[in-house]
Amino acid sequence: MTPPLLEVEDLSVRFDTDDGFVHAVDRLSFTLDTGEVLGIVGESGCGKSVTSMALVRLLPETAVVGGRVLFDGVDLLGLSSRRLRQVRGRQISYVFQEPMTSLNPVFTVGYQIGEVLRRHLGLSRAAARDRALELLRLVRIPAPERRLDDYPHQLSGGMRQRVMIAMALACDPKVLVADEPTTALDVTIQAGILDLMRDIRERLGTAIILITHNLGVVADVADRVLVMYAGRKAEESGVDDLFAHPQHPYTIGLLGAIPRPYEGEGARRRLQEIPGRVPSLRVLPTACAFADRCSRADELSRTQVPELREVRPRHFVACFHPGET
Amino acid sequence: MGGFLIRRTGAALVVLVLASMLVFLGVRAIPGDPAIALGAENRDPAVLAAVRHKYMLDRPLPVQYAHWISLAIRGDLGVDQRQLSVAHTIVTRLPITLELALLSIFVATLVGIPAGVIAAVRRGKPSDYAATAVALVGLSVPHFWLGLLMIVWFAVDLHWLPASGYVTMQHPLANLEHMLMPSLVLGAGFAAVLMRQMRSSMLASLGADYVRTARAKGLSELRVVGRHALRNSLITITTVMGLQLGALISGAVITETIFGIAGFGRLTIDAVNQRDYTLIQGVVLVAAVGYVVANLLVDVVYSLLNPRIRIG
Amino acid sequence: MSVAAETTSPADPRARRRRLLRKRFLRRPMAVGGLLVVAVFVVVAIFAPWLAPYGAGATDFNSLLAHPSSKHLLGTDELGRDVLSRVFWGARASMQVGFLSTMLAMVIAVPVGMVAGYYRGWVDTVIARLTDVLLAFPFLILAVGLAAILGPSLLNATLALGVGAVPGFVRIARGEMLALREEDYVPAAIVNGANDATIIFRHILPNMTSTLLVQATVTIPGAIVGEAVLSFLGLGVQPPTPSWGVMLQDAQSYLAQAPRLAIFPGLAIVFAALAFNVLGDGLRDVLDPRTTR
Numbered sequence: 049m050t051p052p053l054l055e056v057e058d059l060s061v062r063f064d065t066d067d068g069f070v071h072a073v074d075r076l077s078f079t080l081d082t083g084e085v086l087g088i089v090g091e092s093g094c095g096k097s098v099t100s101m102a103l104v105r106l107l108p109e110t111a112v113v114g115g116r117v118l119f120d121g122v123d124l125l126g127l128s129s130r131r132l133r134q135v136r137g138r139q140i141s142y143v144f145q146e147p148m149t150s151l152n153p154v155f156t157v158g159y160q161i162g163e164v165l166r167r168h169l170g171l172s173r174a175a176a177r178d179r180a181l182e183l184l185r186l187v188r189i190p191a192p193e194r195r196l197d198d199y200p201h202q203l204s205g206g207m208r209q210r211v212m213i214a215m216a217l218a219c220d221p222k223v224l225v226a227d228e229p230t231t232a233l234d235v236t237i238q239a240g241i242l243d244l245m246r247d248i249r250e251r252l253g254t255a256i257i258l259i260t261h262n263l264g265v266v267a268d269v270a271d272r273v274l275v276m277y278a279g280r281k282a283e284e285s286g287v288d289d290l291f292a293h294p295q296h297p298y299t300i301g302l303l304g305a306i307p308r309p310y311e312g313e314g315a316r317r318r319l320q321e322i323p324g325r326v327p328s329l330r331v332l333p334t335a336c337a338f339a340d341r342c343s344r345a346d347e348l349s350r351t352q353v354p355e356l357r358e359v360r361p362r363h364f365v366a367c368f369h370p371g372e373t
Numbered sequence: 374m375g376g377f378l379i380r381r382t383g384a385a386l387v388v389l390v391l392a393s394m395l396v397f398l399g400v401r402a403i404p405g406d407p408a409i410a411l412g413a414e415n416r417d418p419a420v421l422a423a424v425r426h427k428y429m430l431d432r433p434l435p436v437q438y439a440h441w442i443s444l445a446i447r448g449d450l451g452v453d454q455r456q457l458s459v460a461h462t463i464v465t466r467l468p469i470t471l472e473l474a475l476l477s478i479f480v481a482t483l484v485g486i487p488a489g490v491i492a493a494v495r496r497g498k499p500s501d502y503a504a505t506a507v508a509l510v511g512l513s514v515p516h517f518w519l520g521l522l523m524i525v526w527f528a529v530d531l532h533w534l535p536a537s538g539y540v541t542m543q544h545p546l547a548n549l550e551h552m553l554m555p556s557l558v559l560g561a562g563f564a565a566v567l568m569r570q571m572r573s574s575m576l577a578s579l580g581a582d583y584v585r586t587a588r589a590k591g592l593s594e595l596r597v598v599g600r601h602a603l604r605n606s607l608i609t610i611t612t613v614m615g616l617q618l619g620a621l622i623s624g625a626v627i628t629e630t631i632f633g634i635a636g637f638g639r640l641t642i643d644a645v646n647q648r649d650y651t652l653i654q655g656v657v658l659v660a661a662v663g664y665v666v667a668n669l670l671v672d673v674v675y676s677l678l679n680p681r682i683r684i685g
Numbered sequence: 686m687s688v689a690a691e692t693t694s695p696a697d698p699r700a701r702r703r704r705l706l707r708k709r710f711l712r713r714p715m716a717v718g719g720l721l722v723v724a725v726f727v728v729v730a731i732f733a734p735w736l737a738p739y740g741a742g743a744t745d746f747n748s749l750l751a752h753p754s755s756k757h758l759l760g761t762d763e764l765g766r767d768v769l770s771r772v773f774w775g776a777r778a779s780m781q782v783g784f785l786s787t788m789l790a791m792v793i794a795v796p797v798g799m800v801a802g803y804y805r806g807w808v809d810t811v812i813a814r815l816t817d818v819l820l821a822f823p824f825l826i827l828a829v830g831l832a833a834i835l836g837p838s839l840l841n842a843t844l845a846l847g848v849g850a851v852p853g854f855v856r857i858a859r860g861e862m863l864a865l866r867e868e869d870y871v872p873a874a875i876v877n878g879a880n881d882a883t884i885i886f887r888h889i890l891p892n893m894t895s896t897l898l899v900q901a902t903v904t905i906p907g908a909i910v911g912e913a914v915l916s917f918l919g920l921g922v923q924p925p926t927p928s929w930g931v932m933l934q935d936a937q938s939y940l941a942q943a944p945r946l947a948i949f950p951g952l953a954i955v956f957a958a959l960a961f962n963v964l965g966d967g968l969r970d971v972l973d974p975r976t977t978r
Contacts, residue, residue: 067705106589129594137591144589149582154604154680164590199680215590388817395818402834509966513958515910517917518933518951525944616820623825627914642918645829645837653833661821 051121052079053222053255054103059115061098061107061279070329072098074279075115080223085249085256087270087287089263089302093326095279096259100225104136119223138168141216145228147208151200157184157211158196164218183214187244206237213244217252224248225257230265242268263302267291275299278327278337281356285363295359295370297342298322336368344369374676374683381672385665392661393445397438400654450655454647459655462640467659469539469636470625473559476552477621480560481567488564489571490606493579494598504568511565517627520558524631527554537633555632559624566617567610574609578602608678615671619664709971716967722960729773730780737770741927750943759949762932763939768946771927772953778928779957782843782912782921783905789847790854790904795897797851798858799885803866809859816852824849824911828920839928842921846908857900861893868892895972902965906958913954929954 061073073095080086088096101107103117104124117124119140124132144150152160161183162176171179177196184192187210200208209229216224226245230238246269248254258270266273266287273290275283275298283296294300301322324341327333336342336349346369354366401407408424409416425431429440444450450459492504527534534554540547578584579602587597626638641660644652676682710716729736738758745765753760759768801812822830828845835841865871866889874884915921916930924931929950936946 104589106585133591133593135591136589142586142589144582144586146582150586152583152587152601152605154608155601163592167590167592167596199684201681202684212586215586384814384817387814388821391814391818392821395822396830399830399834404834505966509962510955510959513906513910513962514955515913515951515958517914518947518954521933521937521940521947522944522951525940525947529941619820619823623823623914626825627918630918641826641829645832646919648833650833653829657822657826657830660823660826664821664823665817 050082053082053084053120054080055116055118056099056103057116057118059099059102059117060113061095061102062112062114064110064112068330071332072111072279072329073102074332076276076279076281077115078274078281078284080255080257082222083249083253083255084272085245085258085270087266087273088257088259088276089261089266089273090276090282091261091326093329094276096261096276097227099276100142100227100257100259103225104140104142105132106142134168137164137216137221138219139221140223140225141219141221143209143212143216143224143226143229146232147205147212148200148232150212151208153200156197156199157203161211161215161218164215168219179218180214183218184211186217187211187214189214205233206240209233209237209241210244213241213248217248217254220252221254223255223257225259227259228261229258231260231262238265245269275302278333279329280333280337281364281366282338283363283365283367284356285360289360289363293360293363293372295363295365295372296338296367297344297369298338300372301341338367377676377682378673381669381676385669389662389665392665393442393658394438396654396658396661397441399657400650401434403650445658450658451651453644453652453655454649459652462652463637463655463659466635466637466640469634470629470638473552473555473625473628473634473636473638474621476556477560477563477624480556481563484560485564485567486571486607486610489568489573490575490598490603492568492572493575496576505572508565508568508572511561512569514561516558516562516624517631519561520554520628520631523554523558537631539634539636551632551634555628555634558631559621559628562624563617563621566620570610570613571606574606575602577609578605581605608675611671611675611678615668618667618671622660622664706971710967713967713970715963716971719960719962719964719967722956723964726776726957726960727780730776733773733777737767737773739767739770741771741774742766742925743770750939750946753945760943760945762935762946768932768949771932772929772950774927775929775932775950775953776957778839778916778922778926779909779912779954782839782846783908783957783961786843786846786908786911787850787901787904789843790850791897791901793847794851794854795858795890798855798860799862799890801855802859802862803881803885803889812855812859816855819848820852822849825914825918825920828915832920837915837920837923839922839926842912842915845915845920846911849911850904850908853904854897854900857896858893861896862889865889865892895968899965899969899972902961902968906961906965909958909961910954913950 056076056078059073059076060071063070063072076095076099078086088099090096098107098111102111102113105113107113113125115125119135124135127135151157158177158180161180162171162173165171165176165179166173180196181192184195189195189207189210195203195207195211200211203211213224213229229245230241233241242265245256245258249256249269256269258266260266270287273283273285273287274281275290275296277298283290283294283299285295290299291303294303305321322341327337327340333353335351336345336354339345339349342349348368352368354368356364356366357370358364359370406421407428408421408430429437432440448460450463453459453462488504488508492501492508495501524537528537535551538551540551575598579598581602584597584602587601588594592601622638625636626641628634629636629639630642637656637659640652641656643649644656743766745761745767747765748757748761749765750763751757751761751765757767757769759772761767762771797812801809824845827848828841831841831845862885868889870888871884874888879888912921912928913930913933916923916928917934918930919934922928922931924935932950933947936943936950939946
């Protein structure tokens, strides 16, 4: 059994704000194997983006991060800044949600991709340019020679995201973290990007952490899924098992909220909402965070925090009343 | 880029025309007979008649304006109280003020921009507070007062620098000696403004997504700040520079007055004190035109620097 | 990061916001200090006749250019006038010009800026050009022009400074309008039959008061310094009426003998302007949603 590529142990992130602390992530643990695609799912504010950025310490200074992030056995959270920068962009790369603002508007595409190559691989300008061209072809951008000297504002949203991906893959990283890569794009473009990600995993063997609020995206690409709620892990399992046998009432609610207009029987059923709202993150939970919105809530859920248990093979839930109904 | 520049030039032209109309009306608004005002207070009837003829004072206003403007464009701004050509006086004095302005801008940039960058990068830390405090003081200190104090200390008490006067560029060292305090004084206020603008602009850049991307790429902090953030901020700053030129003109007027420099700024005050209306008119017109043209130049520079405008 | 609001009634968010703002303000000693100093200057300006030990023009030919003493805390000037008293009296002119010119600018500029931002299109363009014309005349040049036409005076200074501050406010008001007109209550008001004027002035304007307030606190110190400049150059307050700028003018001739004649009024200007600037900065920080404390 090869050890996992990435091991996150008890990750906690706390923000120090005007009105007190906000506990964005609370004792989150998960692993990522080489070549695996892990989907992290949850609604806005559940802590998934914060988690992803905490891995290489990309959070602002107001964030207090606890726990361990073991990458190839080394704890990234304890690494010196200099060595951390050797990991960023080289071993672990990022693709962010908004390609327009994530690319620097005053530098050309070729320059921005070349920058990573020159920094990490020590390539000359000419060599970097050639490799950048290759990368643009890898992400299937048409007429790449011309695109190299274009500025971000000259490209469409989908193409910009491909550029971001090319930039992230430049040094052949072991892990690609994609934070809502398709959310800002048109639906028709989304499919193309997801195809590309599948392609990358197959051809390059890159492990991917895909963060999204869209379960459809996860179903398409991921091997395993982690469902987050209010900064904690609610459920984790292989993707097929999650969709076939969801255990946590929140997951079930999320699945029920997916519009399925073309299914036959009961196609006209109402979209199920999950009543209530996400709880305040200002205090650490002393009970199940989902209790207020859960139809299965009882005395136990309201007084104790549920711990993660394996209820099916390789399928974990943090719930006192897991089950499909 | 072409479209942007055409629009800016068009706007500048409109502004120039409107501004010249304002100056024109302003002179006509002076109580009393405009012929006396324009004729530099000479009440000799023959002279008055000549003035009336020259400026077409008996014709309707629009005709007067058109004529006056056509004269101005050709460089004829009339004669002042001492029968000297206004245009000539202005042309001889302008380079002095330009030198002062350029030196001040140089000083201000040298101090203000790095200070602003450092303050932004070390936000919340002591160096930020210190720099911001100094900038605040710089904004609050009337720089002509600073000038007076500097004269007392450096010129009168210490005899290091001359108190006043101007020496032409033919004697570069003496020229610099005389210009040092004035440009420091004029530059100080500008530096304070620049520092704050730069800090604010850098804070915005540093908070932008592309900086996060640059860090995620593993680039050194120096590169992230010095290349990615700074380039964007400097480009943004140019739009602000143009507006500051107005303040610079005002500042030049006072600075020249205190330091006894016979430049364009000083000319403005002298003109008012002597109630030389033709001179005032010429000076105000040139100042406005200068400002508009300078701003247009800034627009050109900006369009060259910003890729979003350079390449539609 | 979404933080769920825990309030239920609609009146609460506003009161809660006010309390939050007050808390944030009090957490900034500099801003509080600025506010106190501003208050001191305003009080001195209003109550100068009662606070000043001597009259504004009271001369004492027995002690000319006297050093500070128990009789004259800051000494006397070349005509034997008490410097401290003149500084107090001078505060009147400065505060007057400072506040009045800013208010003048706001009264003109805010409606104009709001109209430009609300209607956009050619109205916006026309207003933009007119504002550009104003900008082409730095306040000193304007003052020069006004002095030529009307003769120099305190009123002149107020007008020149007020007009000079107009473009700044127009830009702020326009910017705020552009953002606020997208808020939900605008179409709601339209649907309820409100006309443009009502929407602009009764619905949108109250939401930009804090930004305008910040801009005002930052414009006033400029006006105070500007008044000093104009009076110093003879374009504003005319002697013997005391104003800090006039005092500096008088002090010029005695710079070598008695630099304190220039130092004291200058310091007054610096402290007054600094207080406003610090207050304005603090307010801006407090109102900025991006600052965390």
